[in-house]
Amino acid sequence: FGEVGLAGEIRNVNAAARRLSEAVRMGFTHAICPADSGSATRNTPVAGLTIAEVADVRDALAALPTN
Known part of the structure; x- marks a missing residue:
């Protein structure tokens, strides 16, 4: 979640x-x-949720999980 500038x-x-x-x-x-x-x-401990913190869209794309 978040807004993209x-x-x-x-x-x-x-x-x-x-x-x-x-x-x-x-x-x-x-x-x-x-x-x-x-x-x-x-x-915020959230059981079963992997959280990636990103600074920009490039980081967000790199954080996408691969199957």
């Missing part, structure tokens, strides 16, 4: 912890989050 940066959005919890409830196993979301993602 014109320069490709991934920006923080509100309610990160709630978004992560809802993602798990919906069956997601991976989340790509803005690096500047700070404690919202680092201090």
